[in-house]
Amino acid sequence: MSSFPWLTTIGVVPLIGALVVSALPRNRPQLAKQVALAVSLLVLVLTIVMCAGFEAKGPRFQFVQAHDWIPAFGAQYAVGVDGIALVLIALVAVLVPVVLLASWYDADPTPHPMAGELTEGAEIVDPPKRGVKTFFALMLVLETMMIGVFAATDVFLFYVFFEAMLIPMYFIIGSYGGPKRSYAAVKFLLYSLFGGLLMLAAVIGLYVASANQGLGTFSFDKLTQLEFSHSTQIWLFLGFFIAFAIKAPLFPFHTWLPDAGAEAPVGGAVLLVGVLDKVGTFGFLRYCLPLFPYASRTLAPYIIVLCIIGVLYGALLAMGQKDLKRLVSYTSIAHFGFIGLGCFAFTTQAATGAVLYMVNHGLSTGALFLVIGFLVARGRSRLVGDYSGIANVAPVLAGLFFVSGLSSLALPGLSTFVSEFLVLVGSFTRYPVAAVLATIGIILAALYILLVFQRTMQGPLAAAYTQMRDLQFREVLVVAPLIALMLFLGFYPKPLTDVITPAVNATMQDVGVKDPAPTLLSHSTTQRR
Amino acid sequence: MPTDIQAPEILYGPLSPILIVLGVAVLGVLVEAFVPGRLRRIVQIVLSLAGLLAALVAVVLLAGTNKLVAGEAVAVDGPTLFLQGLLAILGMVGVLMLAERSLDSSGGAVVSKAAVTPGTREDVALSESDAIQSEVFPLALFSLAGMMLFPAANNLLLMFVALEVLSFPLYIMAGLARRRRLLSQEAALKYFLLGSFASAFFIYGVALLYGYAGSVDLGRIFDATGNAANSDVLLFAGIAMLAVGLLFKIGAVPFHAWTPDVYQGSPTPVTALMAACTKIAAFGAVLRVFYVGFGQASWDWRPVMWGVAILTMVVGAVLAVTQTDIKRMLAYSAIAHTGFILVGVIALNKDGLSGTLFYLATYGFTTMASFALVSLVRDSSGEATHLAQWTGLGRRSPLVAGSFALFLFALAGIPLTSGFIAKFAVFKAGIEGGATPLVIVGVITSAVTAFFYARVVVLMFFNEPAPDGPTVAIPSGYTAATIALGLAVTVVLGVLPQPVLDLANQAALFVR
Structure with a gap:
């Protein structure tokens, strides 16, 4: 492994890109878009090269760098990745160029080129946008922060990114969002x-x-070696947990997500739900469990109750939504219940499943949000009831909607199935009741996805949308890599599990739990075969 | 009784920062008398800046001094020099803001004849004249000299003198606003009356403490608190009265009521000076009194100060939410910040001291620069301070709105700004000092303060500008320099705070 500062480079490139983009002349919006996309693709290439250099059987943290930053607080600039952080950084690197390309016209002051004629009563009048290059610069700044938050191995540095990340997202939602x-x-x-x-x-x-x-x-390494008293652990755990639970979001800390997810521009929503929320579940695994093992073991049953409520409640509310983007947001709340369940079940399988779930959810919900974004850009309405029979005029759009939806309901053959299955199997060995209840969530998922597909895409074509155009090449190009990845990882998740499992094992060791009785485990494994 | 009083030996070197500023202020008065009118203003500006710069140089040369001078009445030690240096720099910033003339169509921010009754014919004529006055510069310097003495005073009587020296010019300056004269005069009168009450409490407390310890030296009072034979009643009453005077100056609840009115009514440069410099000086005095004088009596005063800190944070944060005037909002936010800084004071350890010093430094720069930005947004009747008028400012003037947003995020304590590091420093000291509940109140009220800071950002960036909204005046180099300095300090201390943290850490030692 070379001593090249990979993580710092990957983190800094988007920031420099953002500065370049914001320095470009205002009257060249096209150039700003192209530069931003090029920068994000460069980051993707660098990330792929870095991932290739990651040794799954090597030390827990790789590409490590540490320099004193604020000695007065004992804070270091310390970065490094374990398998979990690595796959999430890879997710960021994949999603950002996709999102930039998908948002190509979203920040333009002129009406969207795909938008149909305004129809009476059904339209959303979007408030004016704030300038193209600011949008793309903010996206790149956000990429720096997202990479930093996963790469940090110093709690102070992590916190800085964790909080600073809010500001670009705040402006993306506030300046480019819906009504x-x-x-x-x-x-x-x-x-x-x-x-x-x-x-x-x-x-x-x-x-x-x-x-x-x-x-x-x-320093994360040094902190994991300390033993804190039980009451200290509980208090500190709660401080971290509530922050992560709001971020994730777990029931009952979820109420901000439907609003933010619905009002954010599509690109922002993908990054918000696909990556920013993962910081919460990543935080569970990276900080809550290893630093406060006693508190984690003590409080896990209560947290699992919250997760199960989230799975069922999110799914039920998703079914009742009239707004497409709110619907996807609620499905995410259900999915985050699954991820939380995987994190706190304390089995290797469940935790590996949870990490896989984080990646796959980023891909599948990302695809779903993007397709819905294309639909909304054409139909100018987010309401389910305004659409009908779209498949007749836009078969490609409908097809991609269908595939993304199937991945959201974890159809076997798509990557989400692997992760959902691992989470359920892994948690069944320790919390059978919870796992059984969560399984109901799968049925509900099938309901909310298929119902919305049926209502919007099938049936007689709504009169207002007879002129709707199908997806452009650019739009297909955006969704295609996500679906390809979902298919590939659905059949062959090994590249991911290989790097995730050692990190998960290390985490479970920090918590001080072993996988429960092997008989049960082998029992469920046989069932799988 | 001894018949001859020995005159204390005066070491002029360690006192030089204060003496330089006082001397320049006196020179400024002479300039008013003898220099011809058209030259006066520029001479005053140069003189004031040079004087403050000389004081800053003197502070730097004195670095490392740690002794009591002038008969043990003045302590020249780390905190004193840190705060004096800070006051010299921020004093220069204040002078720059006072020197600004290009914002208001008829001249600077201060009126030429403050005594004219508002609403009379003379007043109307005054509001249209472009007459200016330059007495405000020596007034500011007198006040700054008092501020520099305030945290250095190791003797409660001297501290009282410093308090009055810093307050009197401020009472006058509060009434000098060129626009909205009635509000300004109200502010001056209110500040004067309440300030006099506070001073009276202070001096009464000094008297009681003299009765308790037989001395007004903080060192002697410290010794006396170790002696159980002394009357606790005198001590408690003395601390309480003294605290009223000091808490008034820092604007802590329940002695905060003057802050919003005075901040709103005063000319904005004077508000900035009050919000930053007065607070710094007064916190210096609070630190010295509680760390040096009552360090051993902490069991007696800490519970009360806990209550004051909690009240200050909660009242400041909650009332700021309801404000519709930007200057009043900043005033209540200043109250909330007083509460945050008090957490560092109450920690009563070395980290608390250095954290408080660091907080004061970051807060001073951010506050001054944000008031400088407030003075840029104007309509025909002067500054447009109503929040509704700021709607859509990000559209009209992205640079001003963006800078203001950065300052608001710094005040809210978002990472990568100086405000975060400062908040971290005092909260860390608080937990180390056993004040964890205070810190929890602190973080929750921080979230409340974030609400109204975010609301201003929403107004500026996410809403459409009103058609008849205010204009953003183009500042001259004076205000631009203030804002640029504030931006630089806010970002640099947010990303690379270590040198200044080191400085504060080295300074965090009181001489007894």
Whole structure:
């Protein structure tokens, strides 16, 4: 492994790109888009090269770098990736160029080129947008922050990215979103800040607790070697957990997501649900479990109850939504219930499943959001009831909608199935009742996806949409890689599981739990065969 | 009784920062008397800036000094020099803001004849005249000299003198606003009356403490608190009265009521000076009194200060939410920040001291620059301070709105700005000092403050500008320099704070 600072490079390139984009002349919007896309593709290439250099059987953290940053606080600039962080950074690198290409016209002040004629009563009048290059620069800044948050191995550095990430997203929602965008942006910012500030207290508490043991540090490696008293663990755990649960979002901390997801521009929504929310579940695995093993073991049953409520409640509410983007947001709440279940079931299978789920959910919900975004750009309405029989005029759009929907309901053969299955099998061995209840969520998922497909795509064509155009080449190009990845990983998830499993094992070791009775495990394995 | 009083030996070197500023202020008065009118203003500006720069140089040369001078009445130590240096820099920034003339169509921010009754014919004529006055510069320097003495005073009587020296010019300056004269005069009168009450409390507390310890030296008071034979009643009453005077100056609840009115009514450069410099000086005095004088009596005052800090954070944050005037909102936000800084004071450890010093530095720059930005947004009747008028500013003037958003995020404590590091420093000290509940109140109220900061950002960026909205005046180099300095400090201290943290850490040692 070379000593080339891969993570720093990958993190800094988008930031430089953002500066370049914002320095471009205002009257060359096309150039700004192209530069931004080129930068994000460069990041993707660099990330692929880095991933190729990752040794699955090597040390837990690789591409490590550490420099003193603020010695007064014991804070370091320390980065490094384990398998979990690696796959999530790869997810970021894949999604950003996709999202940039998908948002090609979203920030334009002129009406969307795909938009149909305005129809009476059904339209959404989008408020004016704020300039093209700002949008693309914000997206690139966001990419830097997202990479930083996964790469940080210093709690202070992680916190800095965790909070700073809110600001670009806040402007993306607030300046480029739908009609209720400023309400959604503020709600998003305040919820996240509130959680973040509670976490700030816990971060400081963590430092002081480590200083009381003679070693004031934020370094993840050193912190995992310390033993904190039980009550300290519980309090600090809660500080971190609430912040992550708001981010993830788990029931009952989820109420900001439907608004933010619905009002954000499509590109923003994909990154919000696909990546930003993963920071919460990533935080469970990276920080909550290893740093506070006692608290995690003690509180896990309660958290699992919340997750199960999330799975069922999210699915039920998704079925009742009239707004397509809110619907997808609620399905995500259900999916995050699954991920939370996988994180807190404390089995290798479940946790591996949870990490896989994070990646696959990013791909499948990303695809779903993108297709719905294309639909909304054409039909100018987010309401399910306004559409009917779209498959007649836009078969490609309908087909992609169908595939993305199937991946959301975890059809075997698509990657989401692997992760959902692993989570259920892994958690069944420890929490059978919870796993059985969560299985109901799968049935509900089939309902909400198929119902909405039936209502919008099939049946008689709505009169207003007879002129609707099918997807452009650009739009197909955007969704195609996501669906290809879902298919590939659905049949051959090994490249991912190979890097994830060692990291998950290390995490389980930190928590101090072993996989439960092997008889049960082999029993369920045989069932799988 | 000894018949001859020995005059204390005065070491002029360690006192030089204060003496330079006082001397320049006196020179400024002479300039008013003897320099011809058209040259006066520019001479005053150059003189004031040079004086403050000289004071800053003196502070730098004195770095590392740690002794009591002038008969143990003045402590020249780390915190003193840190705060004096800070006051010299921010004083220069304040002078720059006062020097700005290109914003208002008829001259600077201060009126030429403050005594004219508002609403009279003379007043109307005054509002149209472009007459200016330059007495405000020596006034500011007198006030700054008092501020520099305030945190250095190791003797409660001297501290009282410093308090009055810093307050009197401010009472006058508060009434000097060129526009909205009635509000300004109300502000001046309110500040004067309430300030006098606070001073009276302070001096009464000094008297009681003299009765308790037999001395007004903080060192002697410290010694006396170790002696159980002394009357606790005198001590408690003395601390309480003294605290009223000091808490008034820092704007802590329940002695905060003057802040919004005075911040709103005063000319904006003066508001900036009050919000940043007065707070810095007063916190310096609070630190010295509680760390040096009452360090051993912490069991007696800490519970009360806990209550004050919690009230200050909660009241400041909650009332700021309901404000519709940008200056009043910043005033309530200043109250909330007073509460956050008090967490560092109450920590009562070295980290608390250095954290408080660092917080004051970052807060001072951010606050001054944000008031400078407020003075840019104007309509025909002066500054457009109503929040509704700021709607869509991001459209009209992205640079101004973007800078203001950065300052708001710094005040809200978002990472990668100086405000985050500062908040982290005091909260860390708080938890180390056993004040975890205070820190939890602190983070929750921080979330509340984020609400109204975010609301301003929403107004500026996410809403459409009103057709008859205010204009953004193009500032001259004076205000532009203020804002640029504020931006630079806010970002640099947010990303690379270590040098200044080191400085604050080295400074965090009181001489007894």
